[in-house]
Every structure is written in C-alpha cells, then in structure tokens.
Amino acid sequence: MIERYLIRYFIAVVDRGSFSRAAAMAHVSQPTLSAGIAKLERLLGTPLFKRDNRRVELTAAGARFVEHARAIERAFTGAETVGSGEAAAQLLRIGIASTLPPVMVGAAVATARKADTNTRIEILDGRMRDLLQRLDRGRLDAVIGPVPASREMVREIGREDYAMAFAASHPLARRSAVAPAELVNETMLVRRQCEALPETSRFFTTHGVRPFMASRTDDDERALALVASGLAITLVPRCYARKGIILLRLERFDVERTIGLVSDPDAMVRIGTSTVLAALCDSFQEALLPPT
Structure with missing residues (x-):
C-alpha cells in the first residue's frame, strides 16, 4: 500500500529539484526522505x-507518475474538506521552549501567520523536556x-553558544571575553530553566567560582532586567543579545545548544x-546568531 507521506515526499522532490531541499520542505531529515x-x-x-552529484531528474516512469501523485494528493485534500463543504482550517499544535526569547517567538509566529491565514496555530510554552513528553503522548504536533x-x-534550525551577560555600565563590559578567574567576586543570578545549568555549575565549581546568588528565577526576561539593573551577571544563550546588555564570551566554556524541530x-x-511550519522554522533560523 502506498501511504500518503510517500506521495508527499515524491512531490516535494519534484517541486524542489533536490533531496536536501525536499527534506527541508517536508521537515524531515534527508536520510528519512531518501528512505x-x-x-x-x-x-x-x-x-x-x-x-548524480549535481542534480536529480525524473525517469520516464517518474514522469508518468507525477500526474498520478498530484491527483492522489488532491483527492486526499478534497476528502479532508467533505464535512464542511469548504477548505477546513488546519490546526498546528506547536510547543516552543520557554528559553527562546519572547520577541523572537512573537516575530516567528507573526511570520508564520502571514504565510497561511487559514491555518490555526496553537502555541504551548514550557520547558523542553515537558514539551517533548507532550509530543510523545500525541498532545503536540511538533516542538x-x-x-x-x-x-x-x-x-536543525540553528546552533548558538552561551555568553556572560553584564549591564552596559559594568567595568568588564568593554571587554570581548572574560576569564573564569575574573568572576570570583562577582554577584550572579540563576536562570533555573537554563538547559546548560548543570554544565555551568560544574564549570564554575571546577574553576573555583562560588558566587553569591542574588536571585533565582524561572523568568528569563526578569533575569535580564535584573542584569541590566546592575544587580548581578548571568550566563545566557547568545540569542538574548539586546540593548542595555553586554554579552562577553566566557573563556574555556565551549557549550553550545542546538535549536531544532522535533516531531x-x-x-x-x-x-x-x-x-x-516552514515559515516558523525559517524565521527562527534567521533570528539565531551563529556561535562566536
């Protein structure tokens, strides 16, 4: 039996002209699409x-199958709208990790809504591990x-490193990087939702940095507001760069995070x-800063 996703993979390769671009269009890995x-x-x-190494072309059989494939996909789409008599609005249930900046999320969702005004989008905010559990239980379509x-x-949408966040008025703010030893006497705050929190704690302990913690918060926006106020410094993903906050590379801290789509x-x-979904991912990809 030919399943619908196989038809969609085939049409994606025909329309995009390569397996890699088709995989991106279908939001699957290239090995998955090739299989x-x-x-x-x-x-x-x-x-x-x-x-071949340069291009993908249809065989004679492939050229004959294109018309059938498109007819099958049109039939599937038509069958989905029988009940309403008009195009049914598709619902996308997307989980977005709370450690992605709200401004970035808002811009991505706005771009996605413009891509297709008929699709309803349901966004769930939360910790990545909780969102993945909901995905596994079928309560989300993607994360x-x-x-x-x-x-x-x-x-894979993008990768980014972490940096120490300082108030613009901080004495170290004019630097491009900071060594762990320079942070021994600094006051810090804890971002409790940070995915790199275990690695961060081990890193500072290993380098003899045991700072006073002025705050512990689950709210990254509050954390950055406290940093901007001069209360403390903290470690954040590079995408949290903004006015009033100076990000400095933390020497010898090589942890990165990979932002991706999971389904x-x-x-x-x-x-x-x-x-x-494609527009949502593309917007995040454009907004993420590459590791320095």
Whole structure:
C-alpha cells in the first residue's frame, strides 16, 4: 500500500529539484526522505529518479507518475474538506521552549501567520523536556527548542553558544571575553530553566567560582532586567543579545545548544508540507546568531 507521506515526499522532490531541499520542505531529515523515496520505488517496482552529484531528474516512469501523485494528493485534500463543504482550517499544535526569547517567538509566529491565514496555530510554552513528553503522548504536533543530543531532529534550525551577560555600565563590559578567574567576586543570578545549568555549575565549581546568588528565577526576561539593573551577571544563550546588555564570551566554556524541530512520522504526514511550519522554522533560523 502506498501511504500518503510517500506521495508527499515524491512531490516535494519534484517541486524542489533536490533531496536536501525536499527534506527541508517536508521537515524531515534527508536520510528519512531518501528512505521514503526508496520505499515508494520498491512499491512501484521501478526507479523514479536519476541521481548524480549535481542534480536529480525524473525517469520516464517518474514522469508518468507525477500526474498520478498530484491527483492522489488532491483527492486526499478534497476528502479532508467533505464535512464542511469548504477548505477546513488546519490546526498546528506547536510547543516552543520557554528559553527562546519572547520577541523572537512573537516575530516567528507573526511570520508564520502571514504565510497561511487559514491555518490555526496553537502555541504551548514550557520547558523542553515537558514539551517533548507532550509530543510523545500525541498532545503536540511538533516542538521547537534546544534539542537534547539523544533526540532525533526533523530539522536543525540553528546552533548558538552561551555568553556572560553584564549591564552596559559594568567595568568588564568593554571587554570581548572574560576569564573564569575574573568572576570570583562577582554577584550572579540563576536562570533555573537554563538547559546548560548543570554544565555551568560544574564549570564554575571546577574553576573555583562560588558566587553569591542574588536571585533565582524561572523568568528569563526578569533575569535580564535584573542584569541590566546592575544587580548581578548571568550566563545566557547568545540569542538574548539586546540593548542595555553586554554579552562577553566566557573563556574555556565551549557549550553550545542546538535549536531544532522535533516531531514524529505520524504527525509529519499531516503537517510535513505546511507553509506555516516552514515559515516558523525559517524565521527562527534567521533570528539565531551563529556561535562566536
């Protein structure tokens, strides 16, 4: 039996002209898409694409199958709208990690809404581990945020490092980097939702930095407001750069986080070609600053 996601993978390769671009369009990894195309070719008993290092071309059988594939996808789409008599609004349930800045999230959601005004978007905010648990229970379609190394991503959106955040008036603020030894007498605050908190604690302990903690908060915006006030300093992901805050590289602290899209095959069958999801990921990708 030919499943719908195989048809969508095939159409994506035809429309995008390469397996890598098709995988990005379908929000799956390239090996996943390639395996799907191989399965489709086995089911049909014939190759659909000619592959070389530079381009992908349809075989004669592939060219014949295009019309059937598009007709099948149109039929699926039509069947989904029978009940209402008009195009049913698709619902996307997206979890977005709370350690992504609200301004970035707002801009990404605004971009996604413009991409398709008919799609309803339901956003859930929370810790990454909690969102992934909801995804596994089928309560979310996809999750965007810092992905643990043990978890497979559908799409890598970007990577970023961490930096020490200082008030602009701080004596060290004119520096480009700061050594751990220079922080021994500094007052710090704890971002309790930080994914790198265990690594941060070990790093400072190893380097003999045991500061007074002026605050412990789950609210990153409050944490940055306290830093800007001059109360304390803290470690933040690079994407939290903003006016009034100076970010300095912390020497010998090489931890990075990978922001990605996580979903499952069943959900991707339904949302894999969503322009809203693609626009959401693209906006985050453009906003993330590369590691320095």
